Amino acid sequence: MSASQPLLEIKGLNAGYGEIEVLHGIDLQMFEGEFVCIIGANTAGKSTILRAISRLVPHVTGTLRFAGNDLSSRASHDIPTLGIAHVPEGRHVFSDMMVEENLMLGAFTARHAKDLSSRMEGIFELFPRLRERRGQLAGTLSGGEQQMVAVGRALMLQPKLLLLDEPSHGLAPKVVEEMHDAFTKIHSRGTSILLVEQNVGLALDVATRGYVLESGRIALQGTSAELNENPAVRAAYLGI
Amino acid sequence: MKRWIAILAVIAIAAVLPLLLSPTGYWIRVLTFTLLFAAMAQVWNIIGGLANQTSLGHAAFFGIGAYTSTILVLKFGISPWIGMFAGGFLGGVAALIIAVPTMRLQGHYFALATLAFGEVMRVIANVWTSLTGGPVGLSVPFVPPSIAAYSFKQLLPHAYIALIALIIVTVIFEAIRRSAMGYRLRAIKENPAAAEVIGIDTTKVKLQTAVISGVLMAMLGTLYAQVAVFFDPDTVFSAASISIRVALIAILGGVGTAIGPILGALFIIPVEELMNDLFSSGAAGLSQLIFGVILIAVILWRPRGFITVFDSLMARFSSKARS
Numbered sequence: 268m269s270a271s272q273p274l275l276e277i278k279g280l281n282a283g284y285g286e287i288e289v290l291h292g293i294d295l296q297m298f299e300g301e302f303v304c305i306i307g308a309n310t311a312g313k314s315t316i317l318r319a320i321s322r323l324v325p326h327v328t329g330t331l332r333f334a335g336n337d338l339s340s341r342a343s344h345d346i347p348t349l350g351i352a353h354v355p356e357g358r359h360v361f362s363d364m365m366v367e368e369n370l371m372l373g374a375f376t377a378r379h380a381k382d383l384s385s386r387m388e389g390i391f392e393l394f395p396r397l398r399e400r401r402g403q404l405a406g407t408l409s410g411g412e413q414q415m416v417a418v419g420r421a422l423m424l425q426p427k428l429l430l431l432d433e434p435s436h437g438l439a440p441k442v443v444e445e446m447h448d449a450f451t452k453i454h455s456r457g458t459s460i461l462l463v464e465q466n467v468g469l470a471l472d473v474a475t476r477g478y479v480l481e482s483g484r485i486a487l488q489g490t491s492a493e494l495n496e497n498p499a500v501r502a503a504y505l506g507i
Numbered sequence: 508m509k510r511w512i513a514i515l516a517v518i519a520i521a522a523v524l525p526l527l528l529s530p531t532g533y534w535i536r537v538l539t540f541t542l543l544f545a546a547m548a549q550v551w552n553i554i555g556g557l558a559n560q561t562s563l564g565h566a567a568f569f570g571i572g573a574y575t576s577t578i579l580v581l582k583f584g585i586s587p588w589i590g591m592f593a594g595g596f597l598g599g600v601a602a603l604i605i606a607v608p609t610m611r612l613q614g615h616y617f618a619l620a621t622l623a624f625g626e627v628m629r630v631i632a633n634v635w636t637s638l639t640g641g642p643v644g645l646s647v648p649f650v651p652p653s654i655a656a657y658s659f660k661q662l663l664p665h666a667y668i669a670l671i672a673l674i675i676v677t678v679i680f681e682a683i684r685r686s687a688m689g690y691r692l693r694a695i696k697e698n699p700a701a702a703e704v705i706g707i708d709t710t711k712v713k714l715q716t717a718v719i720s721g722v723l724m725a726m727l728g729t730l731y732a733q734v735a736v737f738f739d740p741d742t743v744f745s746a747a748s749i750s751i752r753v754a755l756i757a758i759l760g761g762v763g764t765a766i767g768p769i770l771g772a773l774f775i776i777p778v779e780e781l782m783n784d785l786f787s788s789g790a791a792g793l794s795q796l797i798f799g800v801i802l803i804a805v806i807l808w809r810p811r812g813f814i815t816v817f818d819s820l821m822a823r824f825s826s827k828a829r830s
Contacts, residue, residue: 359704
């Protein structure tokens with residue numbers, strides 16, 4: 268793959284559920300090593316972009332390419348094998364399984380890899396609290412810890428691209444900060460990240476570039492600094 | 508180690524028990540049907556317990572198995588042992604056909620769709636007179652007793668065959684539960700959305716369990732036909748006395764556990780026989796009423812089945828033994 272070829276390329280993406288179209292002609296590009304965020308109000312369709320990449324949306328037209336692969340011909344359970352890990356909105360841990368089992372299941376498509384224990388070690392370094400709770404049932408953890416499990420489970424795949432859907436939703440401010448520190452670390456280890464966030468201030472803080480989504484269309488895009496300075500963004504999302 | 512001794516002891520008791528009963532008597536018949544229904548509930552447990560899909564149409568596969576082997580004996584003189592595998596194959600095909608459109612359904616929707624499928628099979632068997640004999644039913648022809656012809660003078664061998672079948676399906680259930688496939692099923696059961704994003708082909712895994720369960724259920728249909736000797740569409744394709752009953756046995760005993768269906772059958776089948784015996788003349792149908800009450804009671808107080816009572820008794824027993 269040449270350096271000029273984007274890791275993720277979305278062109279003219281329309282997507283929806285049943286008769287309702289949520290996304291109208293989305294264009295989005297991401298290069299390897301980038302940390303990009305998608306911001307916007309509730310119901311703007313942010314999560315649907317991630318769900319379209321993971322092939323979880325029934326009706327999709329347009330181009331979806333990842334590292335030279337056409338995603339639109341793939342089934343959803345095939346997506347992780349390409350190196351895309353998705354942390355769905357609302358955590359979705361396997362509640363009746365131990366933390367360790369949850370993490371191991373994250374490497375399900377890479378289950379024959381020999382370095383699974385060192386991968387898990389890396390996750391415990393990132394979230395030391397999970398090491399303490401490795402034998403505990405995931406359903407008995409706090410919201411923040413469950414989110415750590417969900418992110419850790421995705422990282423077990425050692426993905427090229429990590430999709431994060433509203434990871435700070437419903438978490439205490441202190442945990443949100445911890446979470447975003449972890450994302451910065453994950454990014455610095457070389458994983459590309461596409462983050463969907465309602466908390467615009469935090470998203471622009473950690474990501475290097477962003478897209479602003481309004482009613483299923485890209486309204487604005489730019490570096491985080493540019494978006495931070497943009498009067499429309501400041502007024503609509505940052506409340507300044 | 509201790510566990511294995513316990514399992515072997517139970518099998519040894521089960522193996523000796525038929526010898527203590529009169530070989531032509533009533534109780535050996537009850538025992539045979541108890542073992543057979545335990546096996547059927549265990550097979551149901553593969554899809555109902557491990558995949559969490561409450562099928563109410565397992566009579567479809569059961570009837571296909573009973574009819575296939577019996578028709579093969581009647582028309583071609585083929586041994587029911589071979590007919591059992593032919594029935595298993597057709598049961599698997601039927602399971603695949605019904606599973607493809609219904610596997611995306613969950614909960615009540617899946618239960619109702621499978622219930623309808625079982626009923627459709629019953630109607631087909633009733634009207635396809637040239638093949639099935641229609642509502643008159645089929646009699647398994649009498650052939651000189653031999654193991655190869657699956658024909659015996661007494662019920663004793665049938666009791667042992669049912670016991671062996673129960674052991675085999677229980678081993679299969681436990682093997683699936685502990686395998687990678689069992690893990691996949693657990694993940695799907697707990698969180699279908701998360702299972703899909705980590706790369707589990709949820710549809711494929713559910714189809715696999717449906718087919719395994721369908722094949723085994725059809726094979727048990729042959730066992731039933733050989734014991735019952737006579738059957739008609741309304742008995743083998745019955746929603747109440749096959750489909751719902753096997754689900755009930757597994758649910759009352761403890762769904763998703765290997766011991767649950769066995770406990771359930773050990774309770775339900777003999778009690779049902781006793782009640783039919785006691786009330787047959789005066790109050791037919793009273794046993795169904797009582798089972799309804801028991802089901803409601805279990806769901807209210809022991810939603811995970813008799814197994815929880817069994818577990819707490821075992822825990823008390825072992826703690827006493829230690830002190």
